[in-house]
Amino acid sequence: xxxxxxxxxxxxxxxxxxxxxxxxxxxxxxxxxxxxxxxxxxxxxxxxxxxxxxxxxxxxxxxxxxxxxxxxxxxxxxxxxxxxxxxxxxxxxxxxxx
Numbered sequence: 001x002x003x004x005x006x007x008x009x010x011x012x013x014x015x016x017x018x019x020x021x022x023x024x025x026x027x028x029x030x031x032x033x034x035x036x037x038x039x040x041x042x043x044x045x046x047x048x049x050x051x052x053x054x055x056x057x058x059x060x061x062x063x064x065x066x067x068x069x070x071x072x073x074x075x076x077x078x079x080x081x082x083x084x085x086x087x088x089x090x091x092x093x094x095x096x097x098x
Contacts, residue, residue: 043083050081054090 042049047065051058062079064070071085 045081045083045086047079047081050086053083053086
């Protein structure tokens with residue numbers, strides 16, 4: 001059974017273009033939102049999380065902290081990192097290589 005488009009009803013092409021625009025806006029919105037991994041509560045990382053983020057061993061992270069190669073801060077004896085600072089540090093490392 002086929003349905004005919006009645007006068008005054010939007011065409012299929014118009015509906016499809018509106019759906020496409022809607023989906024595109026949803027994708028753009030989704031890209032702007034933080035992902036589960038980058039949730040606002042995870043702005044601060046410990047050594048293990050920083051090592052996973054940088055894809056190196058925790059011992060490598062401790063070594064970089066010891067030589068002050070990487071931005072970090074301490075709370076008593078524990079070492080922490082801010083995701084934003086690590087991202088900036090990575091970008092700086094990439095610029096120095098180029």
